[in-house]
Amino acid sequence: MAHGPWRILALPPLDAAIFRPMFADLAAEVSVPETRDREGLHAALAEAELIIGDFTGALALDADAVAAAPRLAFVQMPQVGVDSCDLAALTAAKVPVANTAGANARAVAEWAVAAAFALCRHLIWGDRRMRAGSWSQSELLGRGTREIHTQRVGILGYGAIGAEAARMFESLGCTVSYWSRRRRPDVSPAYLDLDELVGWSDILVVALPRTPETVGLLGPERLALMPQGAFLVNVARGGIAPDQAVFEALDSGRLAGAALDVFEPEPLASDHPLRSHENVLLSPHVAGATGQAQLNILSQVAANIAAAVNGAPVINVVNDVAPRIHRRLPDGSLAE
Template structure:
């Protein structure tokens, strides 16, 4: 039988870019010993891992957790990821090391879906484009219509990926009267499933909600984007590697795409001189589609509760790598 471990003996390393005093406000009431890396880089992470029992991952993805970090964290008993996506974490190495990993599913579903809707509105009515012309002194009263202004209720929307975000996107667009179809690796009981090629060739708006996996990397390559209905709009709220930047640019320059709204890119932050920054038909966002006050509250509430459960010896929620949900300090396991 495993004896209860005093909370003060649990060392927690927090990697998100959150003010240290705010982190202490959230985690000090748990009675744990909280640490942050001295520098926000891989060397800073590796230097902070000695004797750490629990790691709270970086939701920005800047500080990943790869095999070298797993090897350096000899005492790591639990990794809590304060987001849904796991692509910057080496799950294979963590699982091999016996480290349970949990995420926070569903916390930003509504936020991302609303951003996808807002971005589609913007592209459809050239809202940001007209704002730029107005600030330059122009009056583009008729130009916005000439650019292809559309009411979304008359458009066909194709969703790639029907997880929780895709499902919420479908619900929002259907409420506007849009015709909605989807493709996903697994068919759902709700919605209208079509094959990828049909979705690409018939949709006026395509919204990317797929997780990044080896199968979805470069999913919307140049060949697939060339299948899109001429004048279509692309909205990517997933990962930049799914729709490579160069392929999107080529589709825009060819006229195949009338516009693109991008919250994600192959390399983040997007470089200062990247051609996407200068393209008139692109709406740019900085990987913030899921960041609302409400979603952040949900993320931290779920994260704090899971750390509380871990140090209390209760099962944690949302383990993603098939290991046990009751967390045991390494020096208590034998």
């Protein structure tokens, strides 16, 4: 039975004309919501079959959105994180959700290493003093500059990003250990229990996905386990290390510095005390934003959408749904 072209709904804040060349060779039509709000999203969902998720999180696919999309067959997120998707609702609807695992792993890992260098040598602090007219050689040295190879680096989460960061830190001569929810017997860094890793790490790199189990994982009590004067580098998601807990650990001196690319909520409030703390390197959630990474993401998105349209299995499915995509009728039943 012929069903016409597949209907692709692109939710990122980009014009549909940007997406159409990506799928010009497919039997598919691309549209975007008329308005970037709940009403516009729900109106567009009525006919959507394949969705490219919104990397900003503004157009979240919550349970109500899933219910408004009876023909939905597949969701492709253009990023690693899927926290803007209600995975339980999508799984119950038998809709596979895929991410772009590994596409920006190198970019994010490089940011983590660069941030660790900046913290060890107090580069941001020194730059601020120079711009203010100072020449603070002895004062900067007195802050405790360190060579990175002397630091014990803990990697919290050992997915594609964590593994790449571990490889880079090891190549610099650092002793590296890790913790993840699934132990990896075939990797070189030593595995430590969570609290042991936190208490061991001179530099703790957070590279975990945000899930109900990881929200608040690095709260005040666990941050207090870190060695006095340790550094925190967060390239994961906001809320895993709550902003207020990180600020308090900095203010107490438990943390000598932090490099933060993620916050909760985003953007970070203009009057948040983290913005004025001199021992913080702040970044607007761009650790993975390189030209190479963006091309990798677009390539994975295009390949998975093409696989869905052509009847091939999609890759990087993160929920427990079979990876072969089937069209649906307006009542939600499978098309023949």
